[in-house]
Amino acid sequence: MCGCIFKKAYGYTTGGGILMALQQITDIKHRLAETTKTVRQTKRAVLFSHVEAVPTMKPLQIYQSSGKSYKGERFYWENPEGNLTLCGMGVAAKLQPGADSVGRFSQVKDQWGALLSMASVNHCLGEMATGPILFGGFSFMEGETGPIGLWEDFGDYLFYLPRFLLTESANGTFLTSTKLITEDCDDCSIERFLEDREQLMSLSPAMVEEIPSFSHVEERDVEKWKEAIERSVEDIRTGLLDKVVLAREVSLHFEGKIPSGTILHNLTEQQPGSFIFGVESGESCFLGASPERLIKKEGKQIFSACLAGSIKRGDDARTDEQLGLELWNDEKNRSEHEFVVSMMRKAMEEQCIELDIPQEPILMKLANIQHLYTPVKGTSLPNSSILEFVELLHPTPALGGAPRKIAMEKISEYEQMERGFYSSPVGWMDMKGNGDFAVGIRSGLIKGGQASLFAGCGIVEGSVPESELTETKVKFKPMLNALGGLRI
Ligand SMILES: C=C(O[C@@H]1C=C(C(=O)O)C=C[C@H]1O)C(=O)O
Ligand SMILES: [Mg+2]
Numbered sequence: 409m410c411g412c413i414f415k416k417a418y419g420y421t422t423g424g425g426i427l428m429a430l431q432q433i434t435d436i437k438h439r440l441a442e443t444t445k446t447v448r449q450t451k452r453a454v455l456f457s458h459v460e461a462v463p464t465m466k467p468l469q470i471y472q473s474s475g476k477s478y479k480g481e482r483f484y485w486e487n488p489e490g491n492l493t494l495c496g497m498g499v500a501a502k503l504q505p506g507a508d509s510v511g512r513f514s515q516v517k518d519q520w521g522a523l524l525s526m527a528s529v530n531h532c533l534g535e536m537a538t539g540p541i542l543f544g545g546f547s548f549m550e551g552e553t554g555p556i557g558l559w560e561d562f563g564d565y566l567f568y569l570p571r572f573l574l575t576e577s578a579n580g581t582f583l584t585s586t587k588l589i590t591e592d593c594d595d596c597s598i599e600r601f602l603e604d605r606e607q608l609m610s611l612s613p614a615m616v617e618e619i620p621s622f623s624h625v626e627e628r629d630v631e632k633w634k635e636a637i638e639r640s641v642e643d644i645r646t647g648l649l650d651k652v653v654l655a656r657e658v659s660l661h662f663e664g665k666i667p668s669g670t671i672l673h674n675l676t677e678q679q680p681g682s683f684i685f686g687v688e689s690g691e692s693c694f695l696g697a698s699p700e701r702l703i704k705k706e707g708k709q710i711f712s713a714c715l716a717g718s719i720k721r722g723d724d725a726r727t728d729e730q731l732g733l734e735l736w737n738d739e740k741n742r743s744e745h746e747f748v749v750s751m752m753r754k755a756m757e758e759q760c761i762e763l764d765i766p767q768e769p770i771l772m773k774l775a776n777i778q779h780l781y782t783p784v785k786g787t788s789l790p791n792s793s794i795l796e797f798v799e800l801l802h803p804t805p806a807l808g809g810a811p812r813k814i815a816m817e818k819i820s821e822y823e824q825m826e827r828g829f830y831s832s833p834v835g836w837m838d839m840k841g842n843g844d845f846a847v848g849i850r851s852g853l854i855k856g857g858q859a860s861l862f863a864g865c866g867i868v869e870g871s872v873p874e875s876e877l878t879e880t881k882v883k884f885k886p887m888l889n890a891l892g893g894l895r896i
Pocket of ligand 2: 716718744865866879
């Protein structure tokens, strides 16, 4: 049933706006009463979701001010184009690994399908990323993250269907309120639903919390990491594999709890052109500023990226241009890049009816680094879901290696750490199987007063351990700057 009475975004401040606001309340009351009746009659739960246009609310400010009520259950997302920002708060439903024998991507698809089969949504606004959406991600390697340890709050995958979702796009600001209405639910009354919504809409911007004083840094053995690169180069020379991405971890300790909202705020200011993402779980928050899109699906249109090959930015325009040229002409970096392009082409040909991948890369210039970048566009087969693309592409040789299986084995053997959600698909998807996933790099895990940062490099035949180490230092910069401009 559709109880939506307007199709355009209106604020509530005008006389007409107040009428609109009242109409929303009437609409919710009516739909929720109907839903409750249906639940009682059929004895089956309904996922009730209400989308409405609201006056401008800034998602990042709301992320910060909703910390009191929803800490540990929030997410934040900003796309690099700057035309979509999301903030999720609370949990209407949570997707986590079950005992099913099917793979994790199929599990998510099935669990999502089951939730949507009982959904009642006033989705007539038709705005992107409104209504029930899932937000979250997968770990890098299935079965790697145990029930204890650094990534204990995340597991093989974690997705939220938020209780409240704030969506800011070029068309306005939208609030989606979602709740699972069950027969024996204590807090499913219409009054309670409206109260919670009212409380959310009246949140006022919170002060930006300060980052506590830095205490010390803990680094895994750098010499061992360099040895792993030497061994990888040897594996490549003997023909065992073509490329492998090796990452390392640096842990920073602070005198008090690190506020994720402040780090996200700094990342948005310091890293334009990147995905800014944050996903909380319990006491942990995985966040970062990734320049790399894994997959975006909008109807039949598919967008992805090959991003591999790196060099630092220059201090002035001339040096910067020279460094860019050096990168573009460098055989070792071009080969790192080419393994990604060739895998991408092969994989996408399976799932797309049209595909557009340029012959040569261009440069992507970010605040601290420049990369070789080949944009990918395609038209998908009908009725496909973004999850199928996530499964197909993850991990590309930009984060795993080539061939994939051997590279994954070597990563486990050589890295000796849990990547958790680092370098993994992080993003959102909607009811129709559209959405956007970034690769969770330039990222870290915040837990109390500890920030564990990760950075890796594509190892190919021409790799030199010391230069790869320097490359990781450049890749740590976005997170180090967001944490207050630390140097390590
Ligand atoms: C592995 C990372 O980045 C990847 C590796 C790159 C490289 O080695 O040149 C470049 C971009 C990313 O695909 C990272 O940032 O941690
Ligand atoms: Mg590299």
